[in-house]
Amino acid sequence: MKSNFAFVTLCAIILTACHSANSETKKTPIAKNTEKAESSAAQNKPAADAATILARKQVPILCYHHIKDLKPGDGPMTKTYSVSPAHFAEQMKALKDNGYETILPLQLYNYLLYGGSLPAKPVILSFDDTDEEQFSVAYPEMKKYGFKGIFFIMTVSINRPHYMTKEQLKTLSDDGNAVEAHTWDHHMVTKYQGEDWEKQLVQPKKKIEEITGKSADYFAYPFGLWNKAAFPELKKAGYKMAFSLASKRDSTQPLYTVRRMIVAGQWSTPSVLKAMKETFHLD
Ligand SMILES: [Zn+2]
Numbered sequence: 442m443k444s445n446f447a448f449v450t451l452c453a454i455i456l457t458a459c460h461s462a463n464s465e466t467k468k469t470p471i472a473k474n475t476e477k478a479e480s481s482a483a484q485n486k487p488a489a490d491a492a493t494i495l496a497r498k499q500v501p502i503l504c505y506h507h508i509k510d511l512k513p514g515d516g517p518m519t520k521t522y523s524v525s526p527a528h529f530a531e532q533m534k535a536l537k538d539n540g541y542e543t544i545l546p547l548q549l550y551n552y553l554l555y556g557g558s559l560p561a562k563p564v565i566l567s568f569d570d571t572d573e574e575q576f577s578v579a580y581p582e583m584k585k586y587g588f589k590g591i592f593f594i595m596t597v598s599i600n601r602p603h604y605m606t607k608e609q610l611k612t613l614s615d616d617g618n619a620v621e622a623h624t625w626d627h628h629m630v631t632k633y634q635g636e637d638w639e640k641q642l643v644q645p646k647k648k649i650e651e652i653t654g655k656s657a658d659y660f661a662y663p664f665g666l667w668n669k670a671a672f673p674e675l676k677k678a679g680y681k682m683a684f685s686l687a688s689k690r691d692s693t694q695p696l697y698t699v700r701r702m703i704v705a706g707q708w709s710t711p712s713v714l715k716a717m718k719e720t721f722h723l724d
Pocket residue numbers: 458459569570623627662663664
């Protein structure tokens with residue numbers, strides 16, 4: 442445990458993203474997903490092949506880390522990974538004013554795999570690394586517009602100072618947000634061997650499901666980094682889709698290499714909208 446905490450501390454300093462807790466296991470039944478009805482309707486259609494999925498129009502997926510003001514002396518990495526609360530509020534309003542509606546991962550999955558329907562201008566808001574201000578700052582701002590998000594959780598961080606608590610995660614989930622997996626302690630997937638898969642993919646999924654009472658079917662790669670060895674492991678663990686960052690999608694496994702765009706803290710709101718259109722080839 443000690444070396445893991447050391448890694449995690451290092452990770453926090455370097456990446457301004459990460460952290461520490463531990464897991465006790467309680468068995469709670471997994472409730473049916475609220476999107477179930479829509480899911481089964483879409484699944485009456487045949488599943489698309491990889492080429493068809495890759496050819497579909499992309500849904501823009503934004504990725505946020507810290508939602509906080511900078512402090513004097515913050516380095517370039519922190520500046521990139523921190524969107525100020527004022528900027529975040531402005532971005533949510535701009536998305537609403539421009540007609541965007543948030544969708545959840547199951548709706549994306551049904552669209553990509555079965556050609557399920559989407560709103561005219563869909564967007565996904567995703568949040569990595571369990572930061573507390575995602576609950577206290579981002580979530581209330583999103584609620585003003587009826588927006589929902591995906592919160593990708595490093596389970597080691599739950600209940601630690603400056604990270605979300607179990608109760609906060611349960612509140613997000615109960616309110617219709619997706620609470621999903623982002624490993625145990627943020628080690629990169631490309632380095633996993635042996636028991637790492639169980640520790641980083643299987644146990645975090647179980648832990649989140651115990652907290653929310655819903656199945657956690659989606660995974661975000663730490664640092665956006667993936668390799669082909671991860672695909673069978675993700676499938677075996679029961680994940681339906683996995684999210685990267687800017688890397689190109691895999692030609693055979695597009696559902697396990699769904700792209701996202703980090704919203705850089707330095708960007709103005711018009712720049713965010715412009716970057717989103719260019720990155721995801723929107724009209
Ligand atoms: Zn992360």
